[in-house]
Amino acid sequence: MHLTIGWLYARTMNIYGDRGNIVTLVERCRRRGIAVDVLEIGVGDPLEPGRCDLFFWGGGQDREQIAAARDLAGPKGETLRAEIERGVPLLAVCGGYQLLGHFYRPHGGPELPGLGLFDAWTIAGSRRMIGNIVVDSDEFGELVGFENHSGQTFLGLSARPLGRVRIGWGNNGRDGSEGCRYRHAIGTYLHGPLLPKNPRLADYLIARALELHGWSGELPPLDDTLADRAHAEAVRRAEDQRRRFAWHRLLRLR
Numbered sequence: 001m002h003l004t005i006g007w008l009y010a011r012t013m014n015i016y017g018d019r020g021n022i023v024t025l026v027e028r029c030r031r032r033g034i035a036v037d038v039l040e041i042g043v044g045d046p047l048e049p050g051r052c053d054l055f056f057w058g059g060g061q062d063r064e065q066i067a068a069a070r071d072l073a074g075p076k077g078e079t080l081r082a083e084i085e086r087g088v089p090l091l092a093v094c095g096g097y098q099l100l101g102h103f104y105r106p107h108g109g110p111e112l113p114g115l116g117l118f119d120a121w122t123i124a125g126s127r128r129m130i131g132n133i134v135v136d137s138d139e140f141g142e143l144v145g146f147e148n149h150s151g152q153t154f155l156g157l158s159a160r161p162l163g164r165v166r167i168g169w170g171n172n173g174r175d176g177s178e179g180c181r182y183r184h185a186i187g188t189y190l191h192g193p194l195l196p197k198n199p200r201l202a203d204y205l206i207a208r209a210l211e212l213h214g215w216s217g218e219l220p221p222l223d224d225t226l227a228d229r230a231h232a233e234a235v236r237r238a239e240d241q242r243r244r245f246a247w248h249r250l251l252r253l254r
């Protein structure tokens, strides 16, 4: 079996360690004997239907998002939408996630059109939402990561969140939701990188990609001792952050 991972805007939207998601996907395939290659798809590059079995789109600053939004405004965006509709899995983090909603309205800049894949929209707020985050997902259990965004994402009536925020800000710091899902596409604010500490999510994406080639069943398990240890440490850090934040608020109230 051979998989191709389409890495959207790899050279321009790849902040806060998001490259680690690609490394994790490749490594978890190779340890199972699945041949895999990575195809970088940047601004102006073609996106051929059926070429990729999985997409990843990392985070980026507003400036890079402007170029990416423009690049996806035409037939390329329609091809990406069709790929998701045919069941190709996708993981989009932060800036990539924001551009898969209806629009992203940055500070002071023009509103950027999104693909409208997720029934969601994003408006830059006055505060940056930064810190360790823990999310509870029905399908993937406890997810850990790091977030750094000013964009506040709001979900429409047909949107399905990735999970509920236990510690941190999430989509907008108000409604307790984090991320969004549509078919096998997942948008999230969890940088970190996300997948090394959340192997169940990585394996979900790999399994959906294999299913495009007629595979079915369970992936052979891997030794996730290190991932589990890093995951538990991330939860401890987030809990410590919550305690410090609570003390800080208490002291400010005096």
Ligand SMILES: NC(=O)CC[C@H](N)C(=O)O
Pocket (backbone or CB within 6 Å): 015, 058, 059, 060, 061, 062, 065, 093, 094, 095, 096, 148, 149, 150, 151, 152
């Ligand atoms: N971390 C990111 O990808 C940032 C996305 C967007 N520019 C924001 O600040 O919300």
